[in-house]
Amino acid sequence: MNRNKGFTMMELLIVIVILGLLASLVAPKMFSKQSSSMRKIAKAQMQMFETSLDTYRLDIGDYPSSISELRKSDRPNWDGPYLPKAVPLDPWGNDYVYKTPGKDGFPYYLASLGKDGQEGGEGDNEDIIHQ
Template identity: 45%
Template sequence: MQTSPQTANDATVNDTPAARRRRQAGFTLIELLVVLVILGLLAGLVGPRILSYLGGARADSARLQIENFKSALDLYAIDVGGYPTTAQGLKALMANPGGVRGWNGPYLRSNALPEDPWGSAYNYRAPGQHGAYDLYSLGADRKEGGSGDDADITSW
C-alpha cells in the first residue's frame, strides 16, 4: 500500500504561516459567552453562601470579644470590689475613672476600646437586667432585637 505524496507531506503542506495563524486564533464569541454564563452561574450560587459565612464569622467574633470583656470586668471587680457603673462604662477598663480605689489596670491589651464587628460600640449597663451587668452588641442592624445577622449578641 502506497501513501500518497499529499498524506506523507501533510505536516509540511499545512504548516504554512497562514495555517498556523488559523490554528492559533483566539476563542470564538460563542465560547466567550459560554464561559461568561458559567462564571455568572457560579457567582450566583457561591456568592450568597460566602456572604452567609461572613455574617456568622462576625457574630462569632462579637461573642469572643464579649468573653474578653467579661474576663476584664471580672478582674476589675476583683481589684475594685465591684463592676464599673453604667456612667463609668467600659472605659473604666482602660483608665482609672477617678476616685476608684484598687484600680490596677488597664484590663484590656488594646489601646482603645474595641468596637463590635459592625463598627458600633458595645453597650454596657450596670447593674444589669440579666445579672451584675449587661454587655451586648446590637448586631448588624444596630437595633434591639432581630434575628439572623441582625440578632443581638449578649453576655447573658
C-alpha cells in the same frame, strides 16, 4: 493561509455563562459565612470583656460604671488597664452596650445590637447578649 488562532464569540459567551453560574452557587454560601463570622467575633470580644470585668471586680470590689474604666480609672486599687488596647467596637462598627447592674439579678449587661445597631431584630440584626 495564515489564520490567527483565538476564541470565537460563542466560546467566550459560554465561558462567561459558566463563570456566572459558578458565582451564583458559591456567592450565597460565602456571604452566609460572613454573617456567622461577625456574630462569632462579637461573642469572642464579649468573652474578653467578661474576663476583664471580672478582673476589675476582683481588684476594685465591684464592676465599673462604664466599660471605658477598663482602660483608665482613678478608683482606688485600680491595677489596669484591664484591656490591652482601646475598647473595640462590635464587628458592625457600633459601641457595645454595657450597663451595671444588669437585668434579672445579673451583675452587668453587655450586648451587641447587631448589624442595625437597634434593640431587637432578627438574623443579622439580632442582639447578642452576654451576662
